[in-house]
Amino acid sequence: MIVSPQTHRFTEPLQLQSGVMLPAYELMYETYGTLNAQRSNAVLICHALNASHHVAGVHADAQGHVIPRSEGWWDNMIGPGKPLDTNRFFVIGVNNLGSCFGSTGPTHLNPATDEPWGADFPVVTVEDWVNAQARLLDVLGIQQLAAVMGGSLGGMQTLSWTLQYPERVRHAVVVASAPNLTAENIAFNEVARRAIVTDPDFHAGYYLRHDAIPKRGLRIARMIGHITYLSDDVMNDKFGRHLKPLAAQVASAAMQAVDEDDVSTDAAAGRAYQYTTQGVEFQIESYLRHQGDKFAEYFDANTYLLITRALDYFDPARPHGGNLSLALAAAKASFLVVSFTTDWRFSPARSREIVRGLLQNRRDVSYAEIDAPHGHDAFLLDDPRYLQAVRAYFDHKVSI
Amino acid sequence: MSDNALIDSIARLVPTGSRVLDLGCGTGEMLAYLVRHRQCTGYGVEIDDTKVHACLQRGVNVLQLNLEDGLSVFEDKSFDVVLQIDTLQHLRNAQTMLLETARVGRIGVVAFPNFAHWPNRLSVLQGRMPVTKRLPYEWYDTPNIRVGTFADFEVLARRNGLRVEQSFGMHEGQEVTFMPNLMASTAVFRFTR
Numbered sequence: 001m002i003v004s005p006q007t008h009r010f011t012e013p014l015q016l017q018s019g020v021m022l023p024a025y026e027l028m029y030e031t032y033g034t035l036n037a038q039r040s041n042a043v044l045i046c047h048a049l050n051a052s053h054h055v056a057g058v059h060a061d062a063q064g065h066v067i068p069r070s071e072g073w074w075d076n077m078i079g080p081g082k083p084l085d086t087n088r089f090f091v092i093g094v095n096n097l098g099s100c101f102g103s104t105g106p107t108h109l110n111p112a113t114d115e116p117w118g119a120d121f122p123v124v125t126v127e128d129w130v131n132a133q134a135r136l137l138d139v140l141g142i143q144q145l146a147a148v149m150g151g152s153l154g155g156m157q158t159l160s161w162t163l164q165y166p167e168r169v170r171h172a173v174v175v176a177s178a179p180n181l182t183a184e185n186i187a188f189n190e191v192a193r194r195a196i197v198t199d200p201d202f203h204a205g206y207y208l209r210h211d212a213i214p215k216r217g218l219r220i221a222r223m224i225g226h227i228t229y230l231s232d233d234v235m236n237d238k239f240g241r242h243l244k245p246l247a248a249q250v251a252s253a254a255m256q257a258v259d260e261d262d263v264s265t266d267a268a269a270g271r272a273y274q275y276t277t278q279g280v281e282f283q284i285e286s287y288l289r290h291q292g293d294k295f296a297e298y299f300d301a302n303t304y305l306l307i308t309r310a311l312d313y314f315d316p317a318r319p320h321g322g323n324l325s326l327a328l329a330a331a332k333a334s335f336l337v338v339s340f341t342t343d344w345r346f347s348p349a350r351s352r353e354i355v356r357g358l359l360q361n362r363r364d365v366s367y368a369e370i371d372a373p374h375g376h377d378a379f380l381l382d383d384p385r386y387l388q389a390v391r392a393y394f395d396h397k398v399s400i
Numbered sequence: 401m402s403d404n405a406l407i408d409s410i411a412r413l414v415p416t417g418s419r420v421l422d423l424g425c426g427t428g429e430m431l432a433y434l435v436r437h438r439q440c441t442g443y444g445v446e447i448d449d450t451k452v453h454a455c456l457q458r459g460v461n462v463l464q465l466n467l468e469d470g471l472s473v474f475e476d477k478s479f480d481v482v483l484q485i486d487t488l489q490h491l492r493n494a495q496t497m498l499l500e501t502a503r504v505g506r507i508g509v510v511a512f513p514n515f516a517h518w519p520n521r522l523s524v525l526q527g528r529m530p531v532t533k534r535l536p537y538e539w540y541d542t543p544n545i546r547v548g549t550f551a552d553f554e555v556l557a558r559r560n561g562l563r564v565e566q567s568f569g570m571h572e573g574q575e576v577t578f579m580p581n582l583m584a585s586t587a588v589f590r591f592t593r
Contacts, residue, residue: 336456355463356473359443362419367463368452385449392456 001079001086002066003057005030005102008139014097014132020122023111027136028102029053029094032078033086035142041400042142043089044133045074046150046157049225049307050299052101055093056086076382083391088400089146097132098124098307100300107208107300117302119205124306126153126314130160134168146398148333149173151379152346153307156314159354162331163316171398172331173390175338176379178350179324179357180315185345188228189308192221196301205302214301219292221304226291231342231375239284243271324353325360334364336393338386340378341371366393405573406511406586407433410485413509413566413590414438418480421445421505423467423497424487428455435460442479467491471500479505488512489544495556502562502593514569514580514587516549521582534585550581557591566590 007028014022030053035042045055056078059070078084078091095103098121106121113120137145148169150158155177162172181189196202199217203210227235249271273281280286320326335358339351348369358365368389372378378386407430414420417439422431425444428451434440443461446452455462465473468491482505488494489512501508513534514520523530529539537544548556550569557564569576569584576584 352465352473359473359478360475362441364461365443365463366456366461367465368456369464371449385453388453389456392453396457396459 001032001057002060002064003030003032003054003072004059005053007102008136010132010135012135014128014135016122016128017125018123022097022104022122025097025104025132026102027094027097027104027132029092029136030055030057030072031093031140032056032091033089035090035140036400038400039142040144040146041089042137042140042145043084043091043147043149044137044145044161045078045091045093046129046133046148046154046161047073047093047096048150048152048154049304049311050295051154052099053093053095053103054101056082056091073380076380077387077390083387084149084394085391089394089398092136092140094133094136096124096129096307098303098310100298100303105300106205106302106306116206116208118208119302121302121306123309125310126156126160127164129310130157130164133157133161134165137168144168144170146400147171147173147394149175150177151175152177152376153311153314155346156311160314160316162333162335163327166330166332169333171336171393172333173336173338173393174351174354175390176340176343176346176351176376177337177354178346179317179327179353181311182350186312188224188345189312191224193305193308195220195224196304199301202301205305207301213296215296218296218299218301218304219289222292222295222299223288226288228345229376231344231373233342234374234377235284237373239282239287242283243273244280244283244286246271246274324357328354328357328361328363331358331361331363334397335366336390336397337365337367338379338389339367339369340374340376340383340386341369342373343376343378345376366397403573406485406570406588409568409570409575410483410509410511410588411438413507413588414440414481414483415507416440418442418507419478420481420483421474421479422483422485423471423501424484424490425455425460425462426451426486428458428460428462430483430485431455431460432458440481467497468493470496471504474504476503477506481505481507481509483509485509485511486513489546489548491546494546495560498556498562499560502560502591506592507565508562508591509589510553510591511570511586511588512548512553513544514550514584515547516551516581517571517585518582532585550584550587553587553589557589562591562593564589564591 009026051073054072056072056075059067098105106117110117148158148161155174196217199214201212202214316327317324339348355367370386372383420440420442422444452464482501520530567589569580570586571584
């Protein structure tokens with residue numbers, strides 16, 4: 001499935017929750033499948049921290065050749081014949097405001113100054129994103145969604161959709177999410193933000209004007225994030241206490257090894273500690289540094305600050321004195337809630353809070369607690385129990 | 401156990417239009433029946449992945465929870481009827497669950513294998529644990545860890561202040577009202593607090 005993104009420019013200002021007015025903005029989005037004549041088969045996908053509108057399918061270059069490794073971030077879930085089947089549903093992926101993947105964000109020009117927005121980009125919330133997404137649906141001529149679906153922060157947007165636009169959502173699929181962040185969760189976000197903000201290249205958020213990028217901060221932010229998305233067991237299985245092979249060992253082992261996959265482990269097996277405090281000794285260190293380096297190449301620092309803040313602020317129970325049940329009274333949708341037993345960043349207990357609130361309001365809800373080993377990342381992975389649960393829900397519960 | 405006769409008989413204990421919680425709902429057959437034929441709404445609770453999937457395929461609401469963790473997710477008297485069909489005998493905290501059932505629902509309905517059914521008695525008299533169509537497991541691999549009889553449940557209910565409104569046995573698709581403790585392989589109780 002070759003797909004290409006589209007952009008819509010909105011000229012009517014958007015009132016943000018902070019009180020700020022965003023004068024004009026663009027949203028980048030992709031669609032998969034065909035909107036039926038009744039316009040009743042649309043499913044909106046909400047993305048998490050570092051994802052985008054590119055949910056499924058692949059991109060092609062100007063000559064029409066498929067770009068390698070260009071699969072969308074939820075390509076295992078969404079597409080023809082997949083759990084969310086685009087032969088039946090019209091699926092929309094949309095990039096959120098403040099992101100760095102095409103929709104208006106801090107790297108874009110501020111019309112008031114003709115400089116990149118940088119730190120002046122207004123703080124956006126989950127509710128603001130949902131309002132912007134609703135306007136995109138207006139443009140697409142979709143009055144009511146068959147379903148909204150998202151994982152993690154995307155699950156928060158999904159939940160918020162059912163509260164902000166209850167009449168426009170028939171089903172909500174909330175995966176690996178929470179009704180708000182715990183103190184520990186906000187703490188992780190704050191460490192990441194401090195890493196970015198205290199990078200000398202950050203320049204108070206105006207780094208683009210200084211031709212700089214706070215890559216050190218971004219790397220560390222990504223490293224800490226990444227740790228929290230995995231489980232202890234998975235990390236141990238994958239890396240254990242394995243040492244990173246020395247360059248010379250890799251070279252000599254590569255000459256002898258038949259199976260190249262064994263090179264790194266062969267080379268490091270039994271090697272002595274280097275007794276270094278700053279060099280890379282363990283494989284997990286090497287892996288995290290690599291993840292950090294990759295991330296710092298493509299992700300915008302201000303976007304990281306904005307999106308983690310949106311996570312922190314989300315708390316639909318707050319206007320109801322912390323009573324989630326009262327907050328969820330507005331919802332009319334039917335729900336599928338999914339959590340993963342080893343997810344400690346968005347633990348099953350948090351998903352059960354959502355379930356409980358929905359039960360108190362007598363809403364239709366099903367809840368799958370998947371005993372997957374992969375921690376928070378499981379929501380992006382191929383656990384068959386998880387994919388089958390979503391497939392069964394869309395096949396047998398979501399009518400069009 | 402999900403034969404049609406048992407489903408029919410139990411469904412008759414559930415008032416039309418009830419809000420139902422089915423603890424240990426299996427593949428959701430009972431709940432789907434109540435939704436279709438008795439205009440009920442509600443949820444099943446199930447722990448097994450395959451059965452949860454079957455419920456989703458039936459389109460009934462299912463919650464993947466471990467009953468051994470209790471029913472804290474449910475409010476007092478939030479259901480008209482709470483069902484425990486072939487569930488009680490699998491639970492370590494069977495008595496607690498019975499009380500939780502009475503807390504969460506206005507009416508409780510329990511069905512479980514009656515170990516005092518005469519072929520079981522005969523088997524034990526011969527010195528062996530029963531293996532029957534209703535109790536197909538060997539003693540060493542049975543999931544039935546709470547082994548009780550029709551008469552035992554009457555005592556347990558009374559001791560916990562539960563009022564048995566209706567009770568009967570089931571055997572071979574027939575309701576058994578004459579000496580159910582001896583004559584029925586399944587015990588069925590409807591109770592309130």
